[in-house]
Amino acid sequence: MLIKKTISTSIFSIIITLILLFGCDKTKDKPILENLDRIASEYVRLCLRIDKHHKGFVDAYIGDEKIKLKIDKEGKIDLLKLKEESEKLLKELSKLENKTNRTIFLKKQITAANTFIRKLLGEEFSFFEEARLLYDIEPQMVPEESYSEAIKNINKILPGESTALEKLEKYREPFLLKKEEILPAIESALQEVRKRTKEFLPLPPAEYVKINLVSDKPWSGYNWFKGNFHSVIEINTDLPRRIDQILSYIAHEGYPGHHTELCLKEKSLYKDKNYIEYSVFPLYSPESVVSEGIAELGLEIIFTETELLNFLKNEMFPLFGLKDIDIEKWNKIRKSLKKLSSISGNAAILLLDRNKNEAEVINYLKKYGLQNEETAKKQIDFIKTYRAYIFNYYYGYNLLKRYVESGEQKDLFKKIILQHAYPSYFE
Numbered sequence: 001m002l003i004k005k006t007i008s009t010s011i012f013s014i015i016i017t018l019i020l021l022f023g024c025d026k027t028k029d030k031p032i033l034e035n036l037d038r039i040a041s042e043y044v045r046l047c048l049r050i051d052k053h054h055k056g057f058v059d060a061y062i063g064d065e066k067i068k069l070k071i072d073k074e075g076k077i078d079l080l081k082l083k084e085e086s087e088k089l090l091k092e093l094s095k096l097e098n099k100t101n102r103t104i105f106l107k108k109q110i111t112a113a114n115t116f117i118r119k120l121l122g123e124e125f126s127f128f129e130e131a132r133l134l135y136d137i138e139p140q141m142v143p144e145e146s147y148s149e150a151i152k153n154i155n156k157i158l159p160g161e162s163t164a165l166e167k168l169e170k171y172r173e174p175f176l177l178k179k180e181e182i183l184p185a186i187e188s189a190l191q192e193v194r195k196r197t198k199e200f201l202p203l204p205p206a207e208y209v210k211i212n213l214v215s216d217k218p219w220s221g222y223n224w225f226k227g228n229f230h231s232v233i234e235i236n237t238d239l240p241r242r243i244d245q246i247l248s249y250i251a252h253e254g255y256p257g258h259h260t261e262l263c264l265k266e267k268s269l270y271k272d273k274n275y276i277e278y279s280v281f282p283l284y285s286p287e288s289v290v291s292e293g294i295a296e297l298g299l300e301i302i303f304t305e306t307e308l309l310n311f312l313k314n315e316m317f318p319l320f321g322l323k324d325i326d327i328e329k330w331n332k333i334r335k336s337l338k339k340l341s342s343i344s345g346n347a348a349i350l351l352l353d354r355n356k357n358e359a360e361v362i363n364y365l366k367k368y369g370l371q372n373e374e375t376a377k378k379q380i381d382f383i384k385t386y387r388a389y390i391f392n393y394y395y396g397y398n399l400l401k402r403y404v405e406s407g408e409q410k411d412l413f414k415k416i417i418l419q420h421a422y423p424s425y426f427e
């Protein structure tokens, strides 16, 4: 009896121990997930409320219309209250033990929202601090010497007495599009990049984009994601457009860039997995660095260098009367110019951190970035409007380029899109 009793007690305690061990895990995870879902849904509301103070804070909202209507009706909530709310959410997140990508992503997105509110309240940040808190990056001035090699190359490829910028302008003349040629050029680019994107990314069948030509904007193109897998891409015609730029613009805004990224996030992260945080896309946030990185890298993912040159030379250029372009020469120029892409970040530092005036920065962009007056002025407009956002293109591209090169490029590119991603994740 005694023995039996002892045995049954042992079996009983083993069962209890097992229940505690396995049962506990579930009950421990559930509140964490519930907490995260609640924090995520409060984060969405916070973003919509900030947007009422600064139109454009929310780049896209694809969530429940009822939430948006309710927030529209309530009017502007006091900024101090929004600041308090964001700090409460951050405190709650820091108490959570499981530091998953989702938790870290929310922490960084809410930190950016909190910083944006504090800026609206008049708090001052150094330009570098602003970049770190809003975008999770640590930008630096790129030394000017690093541009001299590329400029020397341009001078070698385009010999002659005039400056590299003047020679570049002359070289580009045949590539300029008439206004009525812009839409047909976009159309031919769109078909190709879409076809190539669909070969490796599961684009929802209902997805589509509409193209509009616009003017008088500080940006050169913008993808407005409307939800339900639909985007409106606006192309700014303030500056002359060249046929050799169209493909990369469309890859950036459409396939496999912004439109594709948001379609896949809407389908997989928001609708299938119920991550409510993906019903809102705040512009001034770490998420944007990854988005711009995806958009900037896209063209290289869907075309090998040879495929790109063949497509331009044999398919796209001839449609616009360019039959005997030396594509190797064009490619050398393109590669040299790519090495100047960090110049816009330097320009922003000079203008917003080192108090240089606009004329000085325009000259700087001409000298080291080989930008003409019109393009440099547009760049200044962009920097004044979007400030540290300018870093997102170059930093996003570099971060993701390093990451995809560590394995199978297309698989890693897809992985970036379909997860909670923020810049420091890739470092």
Ligand SMILES: [Zn+2]
Residues within 6 Å of the ligand: 252, 258, 291, 292, 295
């Ligand atoms: Zn973009």
